[in-house]
Amino acid sequence: MNDATAPAAPAAHAAPGAPLPAxxxxxxxxxxxxxxxxxxxxxxxxxxxxxxxxxxxxxxxxxxxxxxxxxxxxxxxxxxxxxxxxxxxxxxxxxxxxxxxxxxxxxxxxxxxxxxxxxxxxxxxxxxxxxxxxxxxxxxxxxxxxxQEKEYFGRIERLTEAAEKLERGRFDPDSLALDDLVRHSDPLGRLAAVFRGMANEIYERELKLHRAVATLQGSFLVLAVGLVWGLTPALSRMAAGLGSNPLGLAVWVNGIAALLCLGIACYRRRLPRLGWRELRFYAYWALIAGILQRMTTFVAAAHVEAAMLSLIVTLQGFIVFAVAAMTGMERADAKRLAGLLVGLAGVSLVLFTRFDIAAGAQNAWLIFAMLLPLLFAVEALVLAGKRPAQVDIFASVGLMMGLSAAFLAPVAWATDSLLPLGPDIGRLELLVLLMGIVGASSLLLAFRLVATAGAVFYSQSAYAMTIAGVVWGMLLLSEELSPLAWLAFAVIVLGMYLVEPKRNDKELVIKRSFVR
CATH class of the missing domain: 3.40.50.2300 (Response regulator)
Structure with missing residues (x-):
């Protein structure tokens, strides 16, 4: 035990210039x-x-x-x-x-x-x-x-670590951890302030550029998804006019898409080994996108005008935004909501110049078509939160489409709904092949878009789908479009800009090298 046999004299306060008490x-x-x-x-x-x-x-x-x-x-x-x-x-x-x-x-x-x-x-x-x-x-x-020497060399070591992070492209000022060093007024403190100031300036500049590029890439993918998927309603109406049925058509289209994607994945040697967790995801995705969404599209396209169907699809943006905001999957703010509303206004302007909505398809088919944006929204949220990131994109789409075709084929055979094609290559065969390519392409683009820009930004592709659906209908079905409608494209682009892709600033690494 400590010696306490006699009271210790109180420690004297150090006089000015005297050594500090120890x-x-x-x-x-x-x-x-x-x-x-x-x-x-x-x-x-x-x-x-x-x-x-x-x-x-x-x-x-x-x-x-x-x-x-x-x-x-x-x-x-x-x-x-x-x-x-x-x-x-x-x-x-x-x-x-x-x-x-x-x-x-x-x-x-x-x-x-x-x-x-x-x-x-x-x-x-x-x-x-x-x-x-x-x-x-x-x-x-x-x-x-x-x-003092240890503390000084410790600060030098931290500055060296910060310099190494800068050399590796880690310019995020928070990752440098120099705040306490900056408070020193000696040369090392000033050097730390220079490091942090330089990093902050470069990081903010690169972050703005990164966001601009991400928005541009996301907007391009949105337009690409809309352009490709916009063919689906017109092609579906054309296939229905040639005597196809939705179930048999879905089996062929999904099967062709699966063969195309799995063939590319095999060529690239990217076929994965899947566990039960991945298989459950692809089965769930196949049910949503390959079966329910595909069948709803083919059935509705036979009874609802292509442009009207495309307009209904735009509702997915509001569904995705609401669910993502409530679950905390993505940030929700007034700017993004305004972007969704502006985009919907632009699409409405397009359709207003071409169609009289009051004289549209029967109400029962319109209500049925409302399932389509819900299925698109569920697909986007599933891809955003549950997709296996390690699986190749072609293998992912191929597995999903293959599973959906495998699920649908026995039902089509049992109901005598298999679509007889070939052996001669006619208009229907070419149309089904084109629909398989379009289906695979739109899913590949959508998968990439959700992975890079987020589910809410992906929902903007519904606006591009509507525009593409109208344009393809004009080109393939000889429909006419008022010149005033082209003015709405600017409104749609503004809406997509306001929504902007999800931010992922913490993962930004600036690829620079200071070593010769």
Missing amino acids: RVLVVDDNAINRKKLRIAVTRLGHDAETATDGREALRMLAERSFDAVLLDIVMPQMDGFDVLDRMRASPAMRDVPVIVVSALDDETESVVRAIELGAEDFLPKSFDPVILKARLEASLTRKRFRD
Whole structure:
């Protein structure tokens, strides 16, 4: 236990210019010697704590920090030499200065051994307080200098780590962790401020460019998805006019898409090994997109005008936005909601110039067609949150379409709905082949869009689908479109810009190299 046989004199406050008070550990098995040393240290203006043997001293050194140790050599159980040996083996204790105190006869040999084990100095048992002061203050001065040196080199090491991060392209100011270094007014502090300022300037500039590129890429993918999928209603109406049925058509279209995508994945040697978790995802995706969504599209396209069907699809944007906002999948703000509304207004303007909505298809088929945007929205959210990121995109789409074709084929065979094609290549065969290519392409683009820009931004493809559906209807079905409708494209583009892709700023790595 700590020696408390006599009250210690209060530590004096350091006078201006005097050394700062230190915490000193006195280790001696003799109570009188402990008391003598403790009082002497306290009178020098320092705080003193005591330990009765080497084991207690090591425990106290491990529990809290000390600035110096006055260590007796001859003690039971563990002598001063063993304490020195243990201290030098410990990274937390090795820098604490030790002054050995001994009354051994072979004093010179003991001092030499103690210094070899790391002791800073030597003090005889019958010490002069002036000598104690001189040797203790010298040890404390060296300790403070070493502490300052360690702190300084530690700051240099952190600056070096920050420089390495910059060289690797990690310009995010938060990742550099230089805030506390910047508060120093010395040259290292100023250098840290330069590092952080440079990193912040470059990071903000590159971040703006990254966001602009992401928006441009996302907008291109949106337009591509809309352009490709926009063919589906027109091609479906053409196939229905040639006597096809939705179930048989879905089997052929999904099968062709699966063969195309899996063939590319096989050529690229990207066919995956799947576990039960991945298989469940592809089965779920096949049910949503390959079966329900495909069948709804083919059935509705036979009874609802292509442009009207495309307009209904735009509702997926609001569904995706609401679900993503409520689940926290993506941020929800007024700007993105305004983008959705602006885009819908632009599409409505397009259709207003071409169609009289009041004279559209029968209400029952219109209500049935409302399933389509819901299925698109569910697909987008599933892809955004559950897709296996490690599986190749072609393999993913091919597996999904193959599963859906495998699920539908027995039903089509049992209901005598299989679509007889070939062996001669006619208009229907070419149309089904084109629909398979279109189906695979639109899914590949949609998969990429959701992965890079997020589910909410993907929903903007519904606007492009509507425009593409109208344009393809004009080209393939000889429909006419008022010139005023082209004005709405600017409104749709504005809507897509307001929604913008989801932000992923923390993953931004700027590819720069400062090494020649």
